[in-house]
Amino acid sequence: MSFRGNYEIKPFLLGLTQQPELQLPLFLLFLGVYIVSVVGNLGMVLLIAASPLLHTPMYYFLSCFSFIDLCSSTVITPQMLVNFVKKKNTILYSECIAQLFFFVIFVVAEGYFLTAMAYDRYVPVCSPLLYNVTMFPWLCSLLVLIAFILGVLSAVTHTTAMMKLSFCKSHIINHYFCDVLPFLNLSFAPTHTSVSSYSLLLWGFNSLLPTLAVAISYAFIFYRIHHIHSSEDLFKDFGTCSSHLIAVGIFIGSITFMYFKPPSSNSLDQEKVSSVFYTTMIPMLNPLIYSLRNKDVKKALRKVLVRSEFSFLRV
Structure with missing residues (x-):
C-alpha cells in the first residue's frame, strides 16, 4: 500500500509511553520543559534585540x-503533549509530512548555525584586530541565510524521499512525532532499503560537514590558546568558546547517537527516549548555557530589568 497522493490517511502515533499512570506526570514534566524553552529562547531573542550592548x-x-x-x-513538543492527553493519537498524513519537513529544516539549520558561530569564535581569538573588518553585517546575514537555505533544501529532498515509500497495512508509528526512522520501519523492504541509504547519506552529509568545520575552527583556536602566555588572555579566550563548545557537544553527540548507531542496537522504544533529549531538552538547555555562562547577557538583563522597573515606577 502506498501513501503517495492519499493525504487523508491517518497514521497513529503511539506516543512516548503506553502506561496510563505515567501520562499525567510526563505531561506536566514536558509542559514545564516547553514553557522554560519558550521563555528562555524568546527571552534571549528579545533581550538581544532590546539591548545595544548585545548588538x-x-x-x-x-x-x-x-x-x-x-x-x-x-x-515537536505540542504534539507530544497532545499525545499524553488524547486516547487516540491520530494525525493526518499531510500533517505528519509537514511536521517532518519543519523538523528537518530546523535541525539541519541548527547544525550549520553552530558552524557559523564557530567561525565567529575563531576570528576574535586568532585574528582579534580583524574581527570588526571580517564579521561585517552583510556577511553575518549571508551565513544565516545559507543555514536556512541548506535546511530547506535538506527538508525538501528528505520529505520527497519519505513520500516515495510504500507502506505496509499498519499505519502505527511507534514514536511521539513523525521522525525518519519510524517512517522507514513501516515501509516495504524494496523502498525501505533505497530510501534508508539515501536518508543516511543525507544525514551523514549534514552532520559531517558542520562537525568538520567546527573541528577545524577549534583546532586553530586551541593552537592559538596554547601559545598564549598570559593566563588572563587564556581564560578570556577560552571563556569565549566554552558555551559554544558545550552546545556543539550536546547537539552533535545526541544526533550521532540517534541516527548513526549500529543496526543491531536499533530499538524504537530506546530511540524514542534518546530523541527526547535533542527535540525537547536541548532547546531548553541552550539559552541556560549561554545566559548563565555569559557576563554580557547577565549585564544586559540587569539593565533591561532596572529600566523596566524605573518605567513602571514612573507610571
Missing part, C-alpha cells in the same frame, strides 16, 4: 540560534 555579530548569531530552538521545540 554584535556573536549575539546576532545567538539570537538566530535561539529562534531556531524556539521553532524546533514548537514543531
